[in-house]
Amino acid sequence: MCGFAGFTGFKNNAELAAMANRIQQHRGPDNQSVWSDDFISLAHQRLSIIDLSERSNQPLHKGDYAIVFNGEIYNYVELKEKLIKEKQVAFDTTGDTEVALEMFINYGVASFDQLGGMFAFAIYNKVTHDLIIARDHFGIKPLFYTFIESGFAFSSELKTLVRIPGFNKSLNKKALVSCLNYLWVSGNESMFANCFKLPAAHYISYNGSREFKMVKYWELEESAGTKSSDENRIVQELSETIQESITRHMVADVPVSSFLSGGLDSSLISVLAKRSNPNLSTYTISTIGRDKQVEKMPDDEKYAQLLADEFKLDHHVIEISSDIIKMLPEMVKTLDEPIGDPAAINTFIICRAARERGVKVLLSGMGADEIFFGYRRQKATLLSMKFNRLPLFVRKSGQIIADMLPVKIGNKGFRFGRWAKRFFSFVSLPPSQTYMRSYSYYSPDQLQNLVTTPYKEAVNLLVQEHDDIFNSKYQGDIVNQMCNTDLSMFMLGLNLTYTDRASMAASVEVRVPFIDKKVIEKAMQIPGKFKIYKNQSKYILKKVAESFLPKSIIYRPKAAFGAPIRSWISSDLKAMVDDLLSKENIEKRGVLNYNVVQKLIENDRKGLEDNAYQIYQLLTVELWFREYLDK
Numbered sequence: 001m002c003g004f005a006g007f008t009g010f011k012n013n014a015e016l017a018a019m020a021n022r023i024q025q026h027r028g029p030d031n032q033s034v035w036s037d038d039f040i041s042l043a044h045q046r047l048s049i050i051d052l053s054e055r056s057n058q059p060l061h062k063g064d065y066a067i068v069f070n071g072e073i074y075n076y077v078e079l080k081e082k083l084i085k086e087k088q089v090a091f092d093t094t095g096d097t098e099v100a101l102e103m104f105i106n107y108g109v110a111s112f113d114q115l116g117g118m119f120a121f122a123i124y125n126k127v128t129h130d131l132i133i134a135r136d137h138f139g140i141k142p143l144f145y146t147f148i149e150s151g152f153a154f155s156s157e158l159k160t161l162v163r164i165p166g167f168n169k170s171l172n173k174k175a176l177v178s179c180l181n182y183l184w185v186s187g188n189e190s191m192f193a194n195c196f197k198l199p200a201a202h203y204i205s206y207n208g209s210r211e212f213k214m215v216k217y218w219e220l221e222e223s224a225g226t227k228s229s230d231e232n233r234i235v236q237e238l239s240e241t242i243q244e245s246i247t248r249h250m251v252a253d254v255p256v257s258s259f260l261s262g263g264l265d266s267s268l269i270s271v272l273a274k275r276s277n278p279n280l281s282t283y284t285i286s287t288i289g290r291d292k293q294v295e296k297m298p299d300d301e302k303y304a305q306l307l308a309d310e311f312k313l314d315h316h317v318i319e320i321s322s323d324i325i326k327m328l329p330e331m332v333k334t335l336d337e338p339i340g341d342p343a344a345i346n347t348f349i350i351c352r353a354a355r356e357r358g359v360k361v362l363l364s365g366m367g368a369d370e371i372f373f374g375y376r377r378q379k380a381t382l383l384s385m386k387f388n389r390l391p392l393f394v395r396k397s398g399q400i401i402a403d404m405l406p407v408k409i410g411n412k413g414f415r416f417g418r419w420a421k422r423f424f425s426f427v428s429l430p431p432s433q434t435y436m437r438s439y440s441y442y443s444p445d446q447l448q449n450l451v452t453t454p455y456k457e458a459v460n461l462l463v464q465e466h467d468d469i470f471n472s473k474y475q476g477d478i479v480n481q482m483c484n485t486d487l488s489m490f491m492l493g494l495n496l497t498y499t500d501r502a503s504m505a506a507s508v509e510v511r512v513p514f515i516d517k518k519v520i521e522k523a524m525q526i527p528g529k530f531k532i533y534k535n536q537s538k539y540i541l542k543k544v545a546e547s548f549l550p551k552s553i554i555y556r557p558k559a560a561f562g563a564p565i566r567s568w569i570s571s572d573l574k575a576m577v578d579d580l581l582s583k584e585n586i587e588k589r590g591v592l593n594y595n596v597v598q599k600l601i602e603n604d605r606k607g608l609e610d611n612a613y614q615i616y617q618l619l620t621v622e623l624w625f626r627e628y629l630d631k
Contacts (some may be wrong), residue, residue: 002058003027003045003504004068005160006122008131009151009210011064013041016153021045027070027156027504035059035066039129039208041255042122044068047507049252049360050076051095060097064127067101070156071119071141072511074248079103079114087103104132112217113137116248116517122154129208137218137494137517139200142500147193152206154198157501158190162628168194169629175337176591176621177458181440181447183340183617184494187465191337191628200492220487220524221558222473222480231279234526239544241270245516249363250276256511257281257354258363262303262540265365265374266390268545269513271311273363281314283354283362285346294442307553318353320346320563320566324572327622334505335498338624340617342563345500351506360509366495367514370486371523373531376558377438382508382532384427385478399424406607418610432470435482436463439490441614450596477527485519522560566612569604577601577615580622589625592618 007013014036020043021032028045031054035042040302044058049072059066073079076096083099087106091098094307096117101112109132118140122133123321133154135143145154148166155161156350162169170193178186185191188199198204201218205211250256258270260282274280284304301317308315324345331345332338354362355542369375387395402420426437437443442450447459469488474480496515503510513519526540532537538559543552569577581601586594597618604611 002047002068003156004058004070004120004122005043005153005155006040006068006124006131006133007151007164008040008155008206010148010153010164016164017041017043019163020155023160023163024155024157026507029507030425031057031060033057035061037126037457040124040131042066042124047256047360047504047509049509051093053093056093056095058097058098060093060101062092062098062101062107064125065101065105066124066126067097067121069097069100069119069121071117071121071136072096072251072509073100073115073117073119074251074516075116076100077251109134109215111216112203116228116563118512118515120156131206132203133198133206134203134217135200137196137201138487138496138515138520139197140496140500140512140515142497143198144190144195145198145204146192148194150210152210154282158195159333161195162192169190170194171629173455174458174461177447177451177455178462178493179338179340179460179621180450180617181459181617182444182489182493183441183613184497185337185339186462186489186493191624201376220473220484220520222484222524229527231530231540234530235543238522238526238540239547241519241522242268242513242544245513245519246272247276247514248516249273249511252361254360255279255281255358256361256363257283257359258283259350259365259510260304260307260313261300261365261396262305262307262553263300263318263365263556263558264542264549264554265368265514266363267304267307267549268363268541269365270307270313270362271548274311274313279314281316281357281359282308282352283350284315284317285350286317286319292477303556305552307550310550316353318350318414320349324568325413325576327620328573328576329627331502332620332623333627335501337497338617338620339498340613341494341498342565342568342616344502346563347499347502347503347510351503351508351510355506355508356515362503362506362508362510364499364510364512365514366499366512367491367520368538368541370491370495371483371514371520372541373479373483373528374538374541374558375486377435378479378486379532379535379537380423381426381431381435381438381482382478384423384429385431387427421610431478431481432467433463435470435485436466441617450592452590452593455591477528479531480524483524483531485526491515508556565616566610569612569615573616573619576619579617581615585622589622591621 003024017034024045028047030048031046033044042059059068073096077097080099083102089102119136120141120143124131126544144158146161148150172189172193174190175185175189188197202216260266260270270282284301286301402424426434444459448456470485473484497511530540542554583594586592600611603609
């Protein structure tokens, strides 16, 4: 895990590369290096995981080529053997970066699909000045790029590119409206109109003649393999695929540890990972009592401790402190984008605590909910389709009752009231729009009212973007349509984004065994009827887990990896809300309608509506403006 940047076509390439190393040092505290020729400057920040020696520092040179690399290639040993056998390659290091470079030298861009792991890299031919930048199959590792006059620049983090003289800070209206609607930025755009993210499974070629070409090197095929209807066979094959992935993800020259929430996904990974590391350490987040009461949060630490005791894990519990007022501005800066999911703070706190104990690598259960149908909103979308078949008077009665329910009683959160209001906000819509609304925080009409005129058209673009993705594959299997949409939208735009930034801010690498090419290809061949069965979400994964975990863990109620945001908004962050979201500040930006913002805050404080996440995101947007626009 590392970070890198490259600059070509600027008068001060080397100075920009040195700047990148200063800004992104947290991504690689073990080594920072810059290399330049008359065409390009490359900067690299190294977090040493495989081959800890100096010979694997980067940029790494071999013959006419140089590479800067971020990520891990888990099948690098097999690929190395292939190169030795087929191409008689001699290696200078024992690391995976040299293998990635030699794969390209010997097999060209066709090699990218053979790389099993998470990666973003740039490979440069020092003789021809040909440049290739590429990103992994699912966008686990970030890569931004931009053009400034005659210059081309790319980097692991947006905050680096923003510092380039001449960078255009014109806002991307669709990205801004997207982060209001979802709490994160959808698609491959950034918050700036002239800066982009390289899409997952794509590469860009660029040369001295300034010829630019973007190519997709891999596509998830919905018809790949055979869709079996034999449950026992599916369970066996899926079990083997997951076990193999976890074994691959344990490859490292430093100890590998694991997140452990006490839920299905992290528990399964931790128990299977212990086979490769008998001294596996695990980390759980805990919430203070007051916040837990307001939020009605699950007892993750209790279930995690039960599992740790049974399997003799070296377990650590990290409590979320109340210094959110100090952490929020810094987290906004860290994340590069306005992301209103406080799970980013959880991730940073755990990673920081683990790093203080010498941990460099943590395994995460991320991705399982997306591909195995584990989210409540997925289930709610199916329920809405059944609900719409009920008599009209039943549906209307349900709506009336939901409208009357409070979301808070006294100082305690009323979860059923929140869920009911959420459900009836999308229950009558077509499937694609129902699913979009299930993880949106506004209806299109509400979003139109929230933003000012220049941003209204972006609302329609968001709806069209979601419809296109939802209907692109798996027609006739609504379950897998939702899973595929989550791979392209929710997982990419939110979970992978905040996890990379928050973990790397603590100089920790997070690995995601469920977001593995072989696992996802296997999972997306499984018919939807095996992902939810008799109202049991993640049915097929739970059948796999029965061979490894206690049923009390497998079948415990679903618990989100969240934070006590409702408690924070009503207490710790209350003064910040009144300050940052004042009439003066809102109208100065010209993006939001103050009266709508004021109503959101009033109704939340009265307990009439649950607007905590919307308010939290409005805070992050204003803080982002101050960090990325005003400075």
